[in-house]
Amino acid sequence: MSSFAKTNRDLKTKSNDNIYTPLPVALKMINMCDINPEMSVLDPSKGGGVFFNNLPECKKEYCEITEGLDFFNYTNRVDLIIGNPPFSLWTKWIAHTMKLTDKFCYIMGCFNFTDKRIRDITNNGFGITKIHLLKIDWWFSPSYLVVFEKGKESIITIEDQRIMCESCNKRCKRGGKGFEMNKCSIVSQSIS
Secondary structure, eight states: OOHHHHHHHHHHHOGGGSOOOOHHHHHHHHHHTTOOTTOEEEESSOTTOTTGGGOOSSEEEEOBGGGTBOGGGOOOOBSEEEEOOOGGGHHHHHHHHHHHBSEEEEEEETTTSOHHHHHHHHHTTEEEEEEEEEOOTTSSSOEEEEEEEETSOOSSOOOSSOOOOTTTSSOOOTTSTTOOTTSOHHHHHHHO
């Protein structure tokens, strides 16, 4: 089986990887990116073309696996990457994105906008310079439209350390499984 046929088969079995972005969302993302005619812009997963077809004047390119243009085979540096990556490939997708550009804008579901993922991106020198929260009625969860730029200060910060219980300085059962939210479960057990 050819790699193209295998990839198409995989796309059909992963329905969350083939979800088109609504036009108003794509337009909002495009507007967040301050695109000018001199910029080279890549739509990494063109799909129906909602990003590619609505980009303002610029040097635009696209990838689309169903057309045999695999994003992971793309190697040119570009000024901006904008799109809606496949759900099952997030970590690999972002790693490849950061090799190709110093600025990208992706829509991220709240379950993809994790502290670990954001920490990995910021540890690679990218800051979050714009963010917009929205809810698409028929999507599973709220989504974030996020612009990341290399070498720019982030508008949000990430706590590097987990906040532990101030009484025992551990991950006690405080707040879980019948334990009170405002009392250390270890200290409460030792008192009774």
